[in-house]
Amino acid sequence: MRAIVFVVFLAIGSLSIAADIELPGGWRYPSRSDYADDWLEFGKIDSPPFVARADFNGDGVRDEAWLLLKHTGPGWGLFVFLSQKDKPHQVIKIEEHEGAGAQSYGIGVLAPGSHKTACGKGYDECEAGEPKVLVLKRPGLEFFKFESALSVLYWSDQTISFKQIWLSD
Numbered sequence: 527m528r529a530i531v532f533v534v535f536l537a538i539g540s541l542s543i544a545a546d547i548e549l550p551g552g553w554r555y556p557s558r559s560d561y562a563d564d565w566l567e568f569g570k571i572d573s574p575p576f577v578a579r580a581d582f583n584g585d586g587v588r589d590e591a592w593l594l595l596k597h598t599g600p601g602w603g604l605f606v607f608l609s610q611k612d613k614p615h616q617v618i619k620i621e622e623h624e625g626a627g628a629q630s631y632g633i634g635v636l637a638p639g640s641h642k643t644a645c646g647k648g649y650d651e652c653e654a655g656e657p658k659v660l661v662l663k664r665p666g667l668e669f670f671k672f673e674s675a676l677s678v679l680y681w682s683d684q685t686i687s688f689k690q691i692w693l694s695d
Contacts, residue, residue, distance in 0.1 A: 547607050547615050553594040556628075560595060563629035564672040575632030580665035582688075583608055583681040590615075591633050591667050602628035604669060606679075606688065620669070620679060620688065636666040636678050644692040660691055 549555070556565075556576050565575050576593040583589065587609040595602050603622040607615040639662060644650060646658030660666075666680040667688070675695050679688040 547590065549594065550605070550617055550619070552597050553603065553605070554597050555592065556595055560629070564632070565629045568632070568672055573634065575634070576628070578633045578635050578667055580635045580667075582606065582665060582667060582679075584664045584683075585609075585611075587611060593628055593631060593633060595628060600624070600626040602631075604631075604633065606667065618688065631669070631671055633670075634668040636662065636668045638662045638664055638666075641678070641693060644695050647694070649692075649695045656691065660693075 578591045581588055589608045591606045594605055601624050604620040606618045641660045643660050645652035666678040670676040676693045677690050679690050682689045
């Protein structure tokens with residue numbers, strides 16, 4: 527039953543979003559047939575593991591992040607669509623992967639606040655400039671492999687881009 531309800535949500539959600547965001551050429555939203563493996567096992571109806579929505583860059587407008595799939599053949603990528611008032615979304619490709627495996631990864635929103643980093647937890651030595659605690663003033667984008675590694679992408683006003691830091695390995 528849970529999967530059926532999610533499929534209805536996915537169909538409605540994807541249709542409503544498609545009119546607002548123009549996807550990069552060669553990419554598509556996940557479809558019903560893509561909802562399998564870890565997406566099926568760990569996905570929540572109210573928060574699918576392949577989309578995250580928050581104001582990531584702090585401009586007061588909600589942005590969206592998606593794990594998108596290639597139109598033809600295997601392959602997937604993580605994209606952020608920064609909303610811009612009265613302009614099309616700014617598309618930022620965070621990473622791209624050849625082959626299958628998108629369903630082993632997920633994204634979500636990390637709340638503002640203090641978060642211990644992987645090196646702050648003692649998993650590794652902190653590299654030069656790497657904090658033991660990351661303090662987010664606005665939401666971050668969680669990017670994770672199910673039951674494995676977790677990183678956060680956060681907007682840097684200094685570099686006007688996303689930075690990534692590991693919270694677990």
